[in-house]
Amino acid sequence: MSSNKPLFAAALSFALTFSTAAMADDQAEMAIEKRQENFENIGGSFKTVRDELRSGDADMAKIKAAADTIASLARNIKGGFPAGTGPETGVETEALPAIWQDKTTFEGAADKLVTEADKFAELAASGDASKIMGGVRGLGGACKNCHDQFRLDDD
């Protein structure tokens, strides 16, 4: 019936607005979960290296593979924080607003990690256990550098 068209139009645009917002929320959630998984994989690979070194019978191939993974995954970090994927979305994230407020510094820190990760991957290829263990400090330091400024510390 023609008298219901305005009501129908209003209802439709209402529904579309909310579903668009819902889709944006879903996208933000997906982006957040994807980058969290990336970080966890980096952490897991880093742990693999350390665990191997601590075992006393380090599998050098495993160490090299893990270090290469870190270097590869580190490159995903910078692009994992598009606008609108911060804590303002309401999605659970430890990303601090500083990431977007101070994008240049954040990207610099992310780049620094890639550099350190590449250095670590080279060390890992050397097969020298004590050298690699020494490199752990440097790589961990790069992780810490970014975390200290841009990750929520819920101590």
Next chain:
Amino acid sequence: MTEQTRPVWDIPVRLFHWALVILLAVSWWTAENGQMEWHYRAGYTLLALLIFRILWGFVGSSTARFAGFLRDPRAVFNYCRNLFRNTPNNTPPRHWGHNPLGGWSVLVLLALLLAQVLLGLFAEDVDGLAWGPLSNLVSFETARWAAETHESLFNLLLLFIALHIIAVLGYLIVKKDNLVGPMITGKRRVREAQPETSLIPAPLWLAGLIIIAAAGFVGWLVS
């Protein structure tokens, strides 16, 4: 009525108690300030002491033994009911050492401390810079869970420590019963008519043996 003092807490129990205070403060401060090597050492020492205390709770002096101060729920209930009837300390207590309520508090505190230390053994931080000596035995997910629980459990521990301190202050102020002095000197004031005022000691060499064994075990565990 003459007042005299009689032994209640042996040296191992007293040393253990105050070492705990110091080590907890050190553990907290070192973690807050990123001094992780010292944090680990404090944790290892705590573990050895806890192992000692648990064993001493079976073979130690009478007031140190769990069998002596872990009472049934009825005893705890009756004790709580009469808690303020004996204010200020006009009726001598029937127990020597931990009262029924305090006894269970000791167990709760020991359990929380042990859990805290055990979690720390398996924990890892997010930066790959700090890790517990047994963390290589578990997955990244588990180690991270251990670390986060290690952090949150500390708050629960603090709550019970606060309750402990409030209770001791309550005894001091309301019941006019000083519990801090005895934990330092080992001696408690007693009235003539007080029943059951004996501390059956256990040999110090046994305590020494146990602490050395505990230290050796921890040393092996974390190497």
